[in-house]
Amino acid sequence: xxxxxxxxxxxxxxxxxxxxxxxxxxxxxxxxxxxxxxxxxxxxxxxxxxxxxxxxxxxxxxxxxxxxxxxxxxxxxxxxxxxxxxxxxxxxxxxxxxxxxxxxxxxxxxxxxxxxxxxxxxxxxxxxxxxxxxxxxxxxxxxxxxxxxxxxxxxxxxxxxxxxxxxxxxxxxxxxxxxxxxxxxxxxxxxxxxxxxxxxxxxxxxxxxxxxxxxxxxxxxxxxxxxxxxxxxxxxxxxxxxxxxxxxxxxxxxxxxxxxxxxxxxxxxxxxxxxxxxxxxxxxxxxxxxxxxxxxxxxxxxxxxxxxxxxxxxxxxx
Numbered sequence: 001x002x003x004x005x006x007x008x009x010x011x012x013x014x015x016x017x018x019x020x021x022x023x024x025x026x027x028x029x030x031x032x033x034x035x036x037x038x039x040x041x042x043x044x045x046x047x048x049x050x051x052x053x054x055x056x057x058x059x060x061x062x063x064x065x066x067x068x069x070x071x072x073x074x075x076x077x078x079x080x081x082x083x084x085x086x087x088x089x090x091x092x093x094x095x096x097x098x099x100x101x102x103x104x105x106x107x108x109x110x111x112x113x114x115x116x117x118x119x120x121x122x123x124x125x126x127x128x129x130x131x132x133x134x135x136x137x138x139x140x141x142x143x144x145x146x147x148x149x150x151x152x153x154x155x156x157x158x159x160x161x162x163x164x165x166x167x168x169x170x171x172x173x174x175x176x177x178x179x180x181x182x183x184x185x186x187x188x189x190x191x192x193x194x195x196x197x198x199x200x201x202x203x204x205x206x207x208x209x210x211x212x213x214x215x216x217x218x219x220x221x222x223x224x225x226x227x228x229x230x231x232x233x234x235x236x237x238x239x240x241x242x243x244x245x246x247x248x249x250x251x252x253x254x255x256x257x258x259x260x261x262x263x264x265x266x267x268x269x270x271x272x273x274x275x276x277x278x279x280x281x282x283x284x285x286x287x288x289x290x291x292x293x294x295x296x297x298x299x300x301x302x303x304x305x306x307x308x309x310x311x312x313x314x315x316x317x318x
Contacts, residue, residue: 011051018044026205026244028080029293030193032104039244040072041204061215069207071244073200079245080291081298083107083194088154089184090195091117094141094294095161103295106161106192114178117145119157124177128169137169163190199244206288208240208254217261225267233259242289242300249300255285257305271316282308 003012023038045067052060083105084090095104108118118124118138129135138159141147148156162168163181174180181192203209217231235257242250258280264273285305292299 006052009052009054011049013049015047016045017047018042028077028243028291030078030080032101032293032295037077039075039077039199041069042072043067043069043204043207057219057221059215059217059219061213063211063213065211067207067209069204071199071202071204073198075199076196077199077244078194078196079247080105080194080294081245081247081249082152084153084155085195085197086152086154087195090155091179092148092153092156093118093138093159093161094156096139096158097160097162099160099162099167101161101166104161105194105294107194108174108192109180109183109195110178111175111180111184112178116178117155117157118159118177118179120145121177124179127173127177161192163192197245199246202244202246203241205241205243205250208237210238212236227263227265229261229263229265231261231263233261243291250289250291252286252289255283255287255305257283257285269317272314274313274315275311276313277308277310279306279308 001014004010005012019042021039021041021043024041025036026039027034027036029035045065047065048063050060050062079085082092084092084107089110091108091110093106093108095101095106116124117140119140125136125138128137138157141156141158145155145157160168164170171181181190182188183191183195186196213233213235215231215233217229220228220230222228237255239254240252242252257278260277260280262275266272283305284307286302287305288303290301290303292301
């Protein structure tokens with residue numbers, strides 16, 4: 001809806017919208033490979049644009065948007081930050097071998113009532129050594145097998161992520177000692193890349209629920225047809241998530257920025273001089289992020305807004 005109100009001094013535009021995505025692409029890095037995966041998602045919201053000019057001097061504008069985003073109920077993916085999916089029957093393995101898989105994350109599943117991890121299973125390690133295997137192939141991290149329990153990873157070892165066909169421990173041997181590359185709760189096949197988690201109801205990445213921008217300017221009419229126009233703009237956006245898994249580490253807090261502008265115009269706007277300050281209060285705003293691979297330690301690249309910048313512009317109209 002588009003409207004002119006208050007004797008034409010107020011322009012008020014409003015819109016409501018709804019999107020239903022099927023096969024929306026999201027990207028991540030799994031097993032050192034950048035992959036695109038498809039999800040279903042629903043988004044809806046309301047947007048408003050308002051412009052108010054009560055006289056020849058004052059101008060006010062206000063824009064706002066609301067977004068409700070929701071991932072489809074049947075979306076199951078592996079979270080690169082926690083391939084165990086927070087389960088107590090899954091062991092996170094950090095590959096510590098001198099191989100192409102070095103530094104990767106993978107998982108082993110405890111089966112048949114098993115409670116010991118590969119590193120703490122004396123019989124398993126003894127069998128590996130007795131049959132020409134690598135002594136200490138699986139070993140505990142500093143702090144022990146539960147060192148990351150406080151971060152949602154119940155069990156973890158160093159070890160190997162190599163599959164059987166590339167020189168890893170044979171599946172038959174793993175199974176004999178209560179371990180598996182196949183998720184007992186899954187659909188079969190090698191799922192050592194991680195246990196999937198259901199993302200139904202999670203919010204999409206980089207989708208703040210609310211955004212607001214406000215601007216105001218005043219025109220000083222000077223002698224000889226010159227004008228001086230100071231203007232200020234303010235923008236704010238709500239908290240959002242850096243990825244679709246909505247992990248606490250990927251929470252991006254609400255942020256704001258203020259800009260100021262002063263324009264001196266010649267008669268008929270034949271030329272102008274303009275001074276500006278962007279990000280007046282020098283806010284350090286994180287505006288997005290990118291999660292790297294497990295081999296890089298899953299560090300997060302943070303994208304920042306520009307720091308305070310200021311300058312002068314001169315222009316002419318021919």
